[in-house]
Amino acid sequence: MSEIGAPAPALELRDTGGELRALPEPESAPATVVVWTCNHCPYALAWHGRIVDAARDYGDRGVRFLAVNSNDSDRYPADSPEAMRERVERENWPFPYLWDETQEAARAWGARVTPHLFVLDRDRRLAYEGAPDADHRDPSQNAAWLRAALDAVLAGSEPEPPSTEPVGCSVKWKS
Amino acid sequence: MQRAGLDPETIEEREMLVDGDAERERFYGSPTIRVDGRDIAAPETNPIGLTCRVYRLRDGRISALPDPADVADALRAAIEGGDER
Numbered sequence: 001m002s003e004i005g006a007p008a009p010a011l012e013l014r015d016t017g018g019e020l021r022a023l024p025e026p027e028s029a030p031a032t033v034v035v036w037t038c039n040h041c042p043y044a045l046a047w048h049g050r051i052v053d054a055a056r057d058y059g060d061r062g063v064r065f066l067a068v069n070s071n072d073s074d075r076y077p078a079d080s081p082e083a084m085r086e087r088v089e090r091e092n093w094p095f096p097y098l099w100d101e102t103q104e105a106a107r108a109w110g111a112r113v114t115p116h117l118f119v120l121d122r123d124r125r126l127a128y129e130g131a132p133d134a135d136h137r138d139p140s141q142n143a144a145w146l147r148a149a150l151d152a153v154l155a156g157s158e159p160e161p162p163s164t165e166p167v168g169c170s171v172k173w174k175s
Numbered sequence: 176m177q178r179a180g181l182d183p184e185t186i187e188e189r190e191m192l193v194d195g196d197a198e199r200e201r202f203y204g205s206p207t208i209r210v211d212g213r214d215i216a217a218p219e220t221n222p223i224g225l226t227c228r229v230y231r232l233r234d235g236r237i238s239a240l241p242d243p244a245d246v247a248d249a250l251r252a253a254i255e256g257g258d259e260r
Contacts, residue, residue, distance in 0.1 A: 040222075042229040042239040075194070076226065137238050169227040169239075 004127065004162040008034075008120050009108040013068065015096035016085040021066060024124055029064035031127075031153040032120040033146070036111035036171065038071045039087055040078040043168035044114040046136040050143040051115065054132075055094045058150055065095035070106035071114075071172040079172070106171050113168035119149045119159070127153050130164030179250040197224050204228030208241060208249075215249035216241055 011023040011034065023032065035051060037044045055065040071079040081099045088097050100106055109118060119128035128149035133141035149159035176183045191202050203218040204226045221228050232242045 040229070041227050042237055043227070045229060046237040046239070076222075076224070078222065137232070137236060137240075139236070172226070 004129070005125055008118065008124050008126050009105075011066070011068075011098075011105055011109075013098035013100055013105060015098050016081065016088045017096075019096070021096050021098055023066070023120075025064070028122055028124070030062045030122050031058075031150055032064045032066070032124065033150070034066045034068060034109070034118045034120070036070060036106060036109075036114055036116040037067050038069050038076075038079045038114045038169070038172075039083050040071075040076060041114045041169035043136045047115050047132050047143070047168075050132055050139065050141070051117075051146070052094060054143045054146055054150070057147075058154075059094065061154060063150060063154070067093070067095055067097045068100050068105060068111070069097065069114075070100035070103045070111060072103075072174045073101075074174075076172050103171075103174060111171055113166045113170055115168055116166040117146055119146070119153060121153045128159040128162055130166050131168075136167065176250065179247065179254060181250065181254075191225055194225060206240070208246065210249045210253045213249070213253070215245050 008023065011021075013021060015021050023034070033055070037048065051065075069079055069084055073080040077083070084097050084099060115132060117128070117130060117132060118126060121127045130145065132143040132146045134145070135141050145164055152159040176186070189200070191197050191200065191205070196202065201223055203214070203221040203223060205228055207228060208215045216230060219229070219231070227239055230238045230241045232238050233244060
């Protein structure tokens with residue numbers, strides 16, 4: 001992935017409804033969150049609700065959220081596009097869930113684990129990358145690092161810290 | 176283990192390197208903890224494979240690690256020779 005402050009790579013993937021989602025988008029958002037996630041990783045599952053809550057809380061401020069799954073679904077059927085679609089519908093996700101079948105997006109962005117968050121500013125420059133908060137087992141953390149990063153970007157300042165160590169399951173690369 | 180009066184040095188770690196290892200060992204993801212060969216938790220929806228294992232803590236939260244109370248119970252049951260798990 002680019003360094004903090006550098007432009008984020010382009011992204012063009014289909015969501016679970018078949019719609020093409022892209023970065024940069026025609027109308028820029030004041031902040032964009034791209035989160036690599038998946039359906040079977042305990043870290044991704046544990047943090048998911050907090051990320052959803054943040055998406056709902058920041059949605060009315062124009063913040064855009066995109067989730068991406070890059071795992072090899074041949075070896076991990078729980079991460080298949082069908083399973084992604086079922087989950088989005090069952091859980092009523094407030095943001096698109098994109099399938100990175102070729103894993104090119106994960107490589108371009110440097111996604112290493114699930115979840116791995118990237119927060120972009122209005123100019124689509126990387127402002128924060130890392131984990132949502134300090135402990136996947138503690139819901140009271142409430143995605144504090146993600147929220148602090150978004151607050152900083154929306155205020156026109158730089159998140160502090162700009163990066164944390166992402167914690168989770170490794171992206172399941174194709175062999 | 177020390178709290179249960181057992182020697183942690185007796186822990187045997189097995190690394191699963193390829194899919195065949197996971198299938199042969201019926202490995203439901205990392206970490207899988209067995210006491211005297213018995214899994215400390217039901218595999219639930221975890222598939223066999225090289226992946227992280229999803230645990231449910233006793234309060235319902237999802238975790239990458241088992242509830243310490245489940246580990247303690249498994250050790251206690253093994254020590255007592257019970258079959259209640």
